[in-house]
Amino acid sequence: MLPQLAFLGPPGSYSHQCALDRFEDSVQYAEQNTITDVFRAVSADIPYAVIPQENSVYGTVIDTYDSFRCPEAGSSVYVRGELTLAVRHCLVVRRGVQLEEIQRVISHEQALGQCSRFLSETLPGVARVKVPSTSAAAQSVLYCGGDTDEPESAAICSVQCAEMFDGLEILFKDIQNEASNTTRFYILANTLEAPLPGSKQDPRRQRALIRISNPPRRQGDEPPGPNRLLHMVTSTLLTTFGCTALRIDRRPSLTDVPFDDVYFVEVGDVTLPVLSDPAAKSCEEEWRERLDAGIQRIRAAGGEATILGLW
Secondary structure, three states: OOEEEEEEEOOOHHHHHHHHHHHHHOOOEEOOOOOOOHHHHOEEEOOOEEEHHHHHHEEHHHHHHHHHOOOOOOOOOOEEEEEEEEOEEEEEEEEEOOOHHHOOOOHHHHHHHHHHHHHHHHHHOOEEOOOOOOHHHHHOOOOOOOOOOOOEEEEEHHHHHHHHHEEEEEEEEEEOOOOOOOOEEEEOOOOOOOOOOOOOOOOOOOOOEEEEOOOOOOOOOOOOOOOHHHHHHHHHHHHHOOEEEEEEEEOOOOOOOOOOOEEEEEEEEEOOOOOOOHHHHHHHHHHHHHHHHHHHHHHHHOOEEEEEEOO
């Protein structure tokens, strides 16, 4: 029986396309309603997932990093790889609907942001409504306007998505702000070590995602200063892990302390070549030792650090 992989549905979303490109028929696809649901679905029953991480035009996917704040991240859900997908949006309507009839445009927040220039120039003043995914937007357009109580709507999605739902018509193609529009996705798994399904052989791991935060407060402790953790991250980062910091992201923590943030640091050495199997194993062991030593340094400095993923 094939393992299951969670993705942001319905089928036809960019997450679905990206997962199909990587895993093809090596998994069963389990659609989820929201990005948070995708993260929560990772378990013994659904051991894998694909989740959007960042877009080259509209930036970080907030729901993904909010999920990484949860205690399950780094204990039962791990980042195990990354994928990229060129994203080309189109504007779709119910067949026969004209541009001037559109009363609102619906799509995922990221898609609306990635097409903001087109929307402002072509549909000025038309409401923009966020929904959980581009494919959910395309599907819902079929039930708007006409004899329904819903206003006539257009959706932003991919051409492939538009072709999956009978009754849709593409009004405009390539409406994204930038021709180079690209989204990066993370592959999630319920273990840090088990091989990923599919024929693609993953190289030795050279990247890691680490969550850095203040330790839990005990009763009577003073709240941490708002800049304490930032100072810890910036002053020790370059030497703590002995490798390059590729990106740093920040979200509010799950505590009730104002401006108590969590930092997500992606580190790695992308200049190292992929070596023979014995040498790669030795290099990865040394890499893990450096990461573990870095985690201990952060804890010794009064912070909390957790490895959320290796790839």
